[in-house]
């Protein structure tokens with residue numbers, strides 16, 4: 377794992393700087409981010425976006441947004457919109473350079489014809505099954521297709537008829553004529569075009585043959601005159617074929633450079649699997665706050681700055697690793713600590729009556745909005761005779777080291793008074809504690825101790841009459857294990873879903889300063905964590921998502937790692 381060093385050595389930048397020095401692309405740096413519009417973007421894509429757009433910006437270059445839509449599918453429009461929204465929200469701009477791979481279908485078709493004419497591609501009529509058999513294995517060379525030596529005329533004729541829609545799906549494919557014995561399986565006469573009688577979201581029914589990714593991607597880069605084509609390590613074996621096509625066609629040669637993808641603990645980083653969760657109803661949608669999608673993180677309360685900062689900290693490497701979720705949480709906590717106002721909210725209310733406080737009195741207590749930033753000012757919080765405190769903050773029989781409220785014990789109410797518990801009222805039937813009776817010390821206004829007597833705990837609270845109801849959703853990891861692929865009894869990643877990933881609390885109370893809170897507003901609830909108003913909020917009920925708790929597990933992990941060394 378990478379450390380939190382703020383200046384990670386980045387080998388991609390080193391390559392770009394080298395190319396600038398040698399003037400390889402006449403001083404140009406032009407990158408692209410090429411999502412396939414078959415799902416929403418996730419935090420792994422954020423890493424790629426930060427690299428593609430970030431490096432272009434750093435070297436005064438350009439970065440295109442290109443939808444890699446060579447695969448005809450149906451629901452693309454929703455994804456295309458969401459992807460653009462997410463990239464913009466992250467803070468990046470493709471300006472007027474929004475492209476679609478499908479816009480190049482005509483040009484790609486011409487390149488295919490060029491390869492056929494030069495004897496570098498042929499129409500193969502083996503079945504899919506046979507093609508696989510003939511490909512051989514990593515240990516064994518493949519066998520040449522019996523159609524490999526068709527004449528150029530026959531190939532041209534067949535390919536044109538494929539194009540014209542004369543054949544059924546799967547009857548013929550166009551293949552590059554490279555080397556069936558190549559140690560790189562990708563080079564064993566890879567498929568260039570297949571027949572698919574399917575409508576495309578942009579080109580409609582114009583095409584019934586579609587280019588394969590391995591052929592299309594390098595051409596897209598070349599057509600856009602991309603200089604540095606960054607991609608993840610699983611494409612390493614593709615580089616040889618990428619180079620082969622560009623060299624054989626003798627067209628602009630972009631350079632593919634691979635880096636390690638982001639893997640994050642306790643979640644999954646694959647659109648296919650995320651789609652399974654959405655379609656199977658395991659989550660409420662792509663933007664469910666438990667999802668590692670950009671839209672999920674946004675709804676959860678993450679800021680674009682915290683995600684960019686996270687991508688910076690993890691750096692760029694050439695080998696796979698698993699980044700601990702605690703680091704992402706550290707980044708958002710650090711950001712929100714500086715920017716969010718602190719307020720008081722009680723998630724699991726326990727009623728407290730202050731016996732010696734006048735029944736009809738309401739006092740406005742002065743509260744600090746953010747001790748980290750005095751410029752954020754102060755506010756008034758109303759205090760009255762009946763209050764709520766957190767159920768967890770009281771124990772009838774306090775264990776050792778429990779310093780919060782207990783019978784006959786005095787604690788501080790934040791920004792208010794010292795109170796002492798004098799009576800515990802229980803439900804006669806269930807024995808459940810229903811309310812506490814306390815007395816307050818009028819001389820302790822503001823929470824100061826009038827005679828220097830010590831109290832060991834400060835509790836948050838809200839006034840019963842002067843607080844507003846809220847629903848609060850608490851989240852835990854989506855998966856109950858760090859890495860499902862390392863688990864024996866986790867054949868399907870869904871077996872590792874954390875059954876406790878969501879806890880909904882519906883009787884929470886919030887201080888009245890939040891009355892006008894809007895979806896997207898973020899707060900620190902004192903002692904409870906950072907929270908963000910959810911779009912599910914209505915005039916009757918505010919709904920909050922807990923973005924992250926206040927506990928810094930990342931610091932603990934780092935300390936433990938240091939001790940190991």
Ligand code: ATP
Pocket residue numbers: 409410411412413419420421423424606607608636637638639645646647648
């Ligand atoms: P998934 O496996 O989640 O479906 P993908 O690679 O198929 O992802 P694309 O839309 O093809 O998704 O990816 C667009 C770009 O994002 C590619 O350049 C890809 O390499 C990069 N990318 C995808 N996942 C990650 C990741 N986990 N870390 C870094 N970059 C990623």
Ligand code: MG
Pocket residue numbers: 412
């Ligand atoms: Mg993909």
